[in-house]
Amino acid sequence: MKKIIIHVDMDAFFASVEQSLNPSLRGQPIFVSGNTARDSVIAACSYEAKKYGVKSGMSVFEGLNLCPDAITVRGNPERYIDTSRRIFNILLTFTEKVEIYSIDEGFLEITLEDCSYKNLKQIGLSIKRAIFEGTFLTCSVGISCNKTIAKIASDLCKPDGIMVICENEISGFMERLPVGKVPGIGPKTAEQLNLMGIELCGQVTRIPLSFFKERFGIKGEEIWHLCSGKGETNVILQSPEPKSFGHSYTLAQDTDDINLLLSVLCRLSHQVGMRMREEDYYGNIVVVTIRYKDFTSFTKRKNYPFWFNDDQTIFRNASSIIFAKPILQKIRLLGVSVSGIHKRYQMSLFKNEKREKMLKVMDSINKTYGAETIFPCLMLYEQIKCQTIKKTHAFMFDELKKFHSR
Structure with missing residues (x-):
């Protein structure tokens, strides 16, 4: 019996998901971005766009210079996560030993008696077929005796290929x-x-x-x-313990509107806090990242003598870092993360039991009825500005204090 490693890598994953769900995009050069503005960043692009030299990380403006006919699509993270889950569930039907390497790639470990090229290729083809039948997406498969060679093989046979070494x-x-x-x-x-x-x-x-x-x-x-x-x-x-929890957002337009920046910062803090509480983690370091209009970046971190995972604390600490000095030029990206991560059982925490119970109720509502069903009202400013008002319930942190005092 011999151990074999298989690397499965989805082809242009975000772009391919969009093309599979929208027939009009199939065969077209497309960019997937946080928004459709020309100065936003391309998170992924289809192979039709890659032929023109377009790469992830370019601005939409740069991409359009190389490929003027490209269509820019606003990304849908929830859709990609759902598709990723389906893919890994398919992989688990081949073996229990599956490593989630990223949202669109993973390693499988199998043990075989027959390690002939013919048999290994047949296994790879079966995996490709199962994924395509389950998702209508193609993948590239590399097969060898270790992870390095398997990954090299899948890279070399892209797109929609298979390579056995x-x-x-x-x-x-x-x-x-x-x-x-x-x-x-x-x-x-x-x-x-x-x-x-x-x-x-x-x-x-x-x-x-x-x-x-x-x-x-x-x-x-x-x-x-x-x-x-x-x-x-x-x-x-099993994934190793996370080192941090973070979210970032590229604004539709460069801005120095303090209220808009605070609103976006509030939403990012809300998202980070929800993820931390979902996995029962706390942190004591806040890291803020800013990218300015001229693409220069600023990152600053601050340690605190206490542990936290609630939105209000994350927001308060992040905003104090950002606005410690005047903003001298317009901002195009904001990022917030919390590090110094530990599990609840590793420390004595949360003396404010009322607030803890209230956060659990909020998280339960958001999990049941959808993200941002209930959220801080400061986030409304961004929604009004971007005209994306949803039928939800916003609350003010001052209202929470009244709630605690009841």
Whole structure:
């Protein structure tokens, strides 16, 4: 019996989900973004757009310069999460050992007697077929004996491909593989290696390990082993403890409207707090990220001597960081996160029992009837400004204090 690792990577996931649900978008170059404004950021794009050189992280304006006929679609995170759940449930029908690597990719571990190329390819095709029948989406599948090689294989056979690299083929395969194709070797490191005359993994392994340790430190040892074709052979069945909880938002237009910024900040704090409470985590560090109109960024963190996971505390701390100094130029993105994360049972917490009970009721209502069914009224300013009023109930933090005193 032999252990086999399979890497499944969905093809242009966000864009493909939109195309599968809207027939008019199929075969069209599309951008998926937080909003449809020209200065918003492209979160994902279809393969039809990628042919023109469009990449995730570009602004919609840059993307349209490369692909003028592209259609910009506002992203729907809930739709993507739901589709992702369906995909991983399908993968679990093949094996219980499934690692969720990201929203659109995962590793499977299976043990087989017959590890022939023909049998491995047949398993990969079965996975692809099951996912397509369940979601109408295509994926790329890489199969080998460790996670590094399996991921390289799926990357190389995109889109909608399958690649099997048997154990006895790894050495020859890595010999001619460009170093920039190896997961864990980023563009800057690959560029450094290229400047040293090293372009292929085979060149790396012909140089003593000591050279890379001396040149790159601990990272050098990792580079040498990765280029040798070594990698993890065990999937992680449970995600590690989160290091932080955060949300960010790209505004429809650059703004210095303090009320709008406070409203967005309130919503982000509300979202972070709900996620933390859902998983029963607390933190004591608030991190705020701002991206300005000229694309320069500002990040600041602040430690607090107490633990929290409620919206009001997160919002109060985040706003005090942002507005500690005057805003000198318009803002295009806001981000809020809480780190220094610990589970409830690891500490003595929440002395305000009334507020804790009230938050549980709020979370229960939002979970039952949909996100933002009940929310701080400060968030209404953003909804009015963006004309996205929903039939919901807003409340003020002052109202909560009255509620506690009853």
